[in-house]
Amino acid sequence: MxxxxxxxxxxxxxxxxxxxxxxxxxxxxxxxxxxxxxxxQCESDKHGKEIHDEHLFIIVHQVYELWFKQILHEIDSIRQLLSSVPFDESKQLIVNRRTSRVVAIMKICVEQIHILETMTALDFSDFRDYLAPASGFQSYQFRLLENKLGIKPDWRVSYAQKNYADVHQAGIHKVLTKSEQEESLLTLVEKWLERTPGLEESGFCFWKKFTRSVESLLRDIKRNAEEAETQKEREAFEKEYKDTQESYSTILDENIHNTKVARGERRLSHKAWQGALLISFYREQLRFSQPFQFLNLLMDLDSLLMKWRANHVQLVQRMLGNKPGTGGSSGYLYLRSTVSDRYKVFLDLFNLSSFLLPREYIPPLTIRMKSRLSISEGPIETVLSLEQLRVQHSN
Ligand code: HEM
Known part of the structure; x- marks a missing residue:
């Protein structure tokens, strides 16, 4: 070969x-x-049975574990890059490249589960008993991934009052507990967002400007209600005013925001929300374009994990119906309850859209802020090789 x-x-x-x-x-x-x-090593072989589909079952799980290993390798390096304070902005390109690699792998993981759907439930039942009580629930790499991304123990759906880590021996249990205590990608992203240039009160002071813009938006809706020609139109504007005011108050009032964080409805700090909104509004500026892409990649990753959960639960229903899992859970019902926002790590980034202002209300950038956003801080990451320069010249 x-x-x-x-x-x-x-x-x-x-x-x-x-x-x-x-x-x-x-x-x-x-x-x-x-x-x-x-x-x-097919368990059915060991029992003197030759069951064709067990080979596929093993291969598919092994391929998943290999991809999980690669994803963890990338996530660890992204966490390491983001943990340096201040963040070297020239490294944003590497962070984005590695995050998009994780996204590309996750796309494969989402699709790959369909290969197992070529096996029928009856074929599966031929060897299922041989592998019990082994279960995907014991995939410690999957748990590490969840923890390193930022899933907290109390967000998890538990079954039979069991802690997810208790299915493991002491060594792995320790690794999992340690990963819960380390700074997760979510925490690092939160801290990075809190340092977004433009949030400083002494400078551009984005939050003050944003608050004024929301007030101006509300004033305009109120005026529309006052000037409405029909009762129906007036009522529609009054409703719009009430809904808009209520919605924006949850972000403008830090106490309301913190209550939502305490209830688990939001994950990021108030300051980090400000940073995320600032980047989203001015994403066309050179210094924010890569961070904006990064935020989008994080949402892609969350969406794909959710799609994996959804595809997995469909497969489980097809194979087991309502039978319990080999790991001791109710099976389909347990897994269905994990396809929910509680497992969405970057939930706040999805909900950011509720607070995006219509373009005409976005506070204009000052000349100083514009120039601040036109260059990134830190060394330039990509230096063209002599060969690349020669090719550019000859074109
Ligand atoms: C015929 C195929 C499959 C069946 C019937 C199946 C069944 C189940 C069931 C019933 C559970 C719940 C825990 C339990 O009580 O056992 C579970 C959890 C899990 N399975 Fe699968 N599974 C299959 C394929 C896969 C594949 C290909 C993977 C890829 C690694 C996988 C990874 C997992 C993971 C990570 C969990 C834990 C999910 C969580 O707790 O959020 N499973 N599986």
Whole structure:
């Protein structure tokens, strides 16, 4: 077999590359294929039964675990980059690239579950008893992922009064508890948003301007109500006024916001909300365009995790109906309850849209703020190579 790692000799396969016996590193050795490809041990085989579909069941789960491993690798590096204060803005491109990589992997994870739908419920029942009490519930990488993203223990849906981590031995239990205590991606994003340039009271003071714009919007709706020609029109404007005032008060009044945080309806601090709104309003400015993309990627990630949960629960209903899971939960009903906003880590970013002002009410940037947003702070990350410069010149 030819080596795919670029060592080929003008496309010719050399003897060393072809076999595993040469002096160089072979494909199989590099990828440790002996271990990887001997890790599909069908329980049905051990019971003297040859059940065709168990092989697929194992492979699909193993591929998931490999992707979870890669996602954790990326999330850890993103968390590390974001944890430096102040954040080196030239690193935003790397953060975005790695987050979009996680999003690309998650898209595969969402689709991949359908492969298991080629197995019928009866085929599954042929080997299901052999694997009990093993369950996806025990996937510690999935739990690590949830914790590192920012899911808190008390947001979780519990069953039989059990803690999700209790299904693991002491070593993994410790790793999971530690991951609950570390700064999650959500916490790091929150702190990063709180430092958004333009929030300082001494400078552009975005929040004061935003508050004034909301007041102006409300005044205009009130005037529309006063000037309405028909009773029906007036009532519609009065309702719009009441709804708008009520909605904006939840963000303008920090106490109301904090009550929502305490109730678990919002996750980010009041200051972080201000930063997220500021970035969303002025996303066309050079310094905010990459942060804005980052916020969108975080929503993509959350949406895809939700789609994975939804696809998984559909698969489970198809395979088990209402039967309990091998991990001891009610199965379908338990899993259905996890397809909800309580598992949406970046919930606040989705709800940001409730407070986006119509364009004409967005506070204009001052000249000073505009120039502040036209350059990013920190070294330029991408330096063109001499070769790239030559190509640009010759074009
Ligand atoms: C025939 C296919 C599958 C069936 C019937 C199935 C069934 C279940 C059931 C019933 C549960 C609830 C816990 C329990 O009582 O066991 C569960 C949880 C879980 N499964 Fe699956 N599953 C399947 C495929 C997969 C695949 C391919 C993955 C990929 C890694 C996976 C990952 C998980 C995870 C992470 C949980 C925990 C979810 C949570 O608690 O939020 N499952 N599964």
């Amino acid at each position: 030819s080596c795919p790692f670029g060592k080929s000799n003008n496309g010719q396969v050399t003897e060393d590359e072809e076999g595993d016996t040469g002096s160089g590193l072979s494909y199989g050795e590099y990828l440790q294929l002996d271990k990887l490809l001997s890790s599909q």
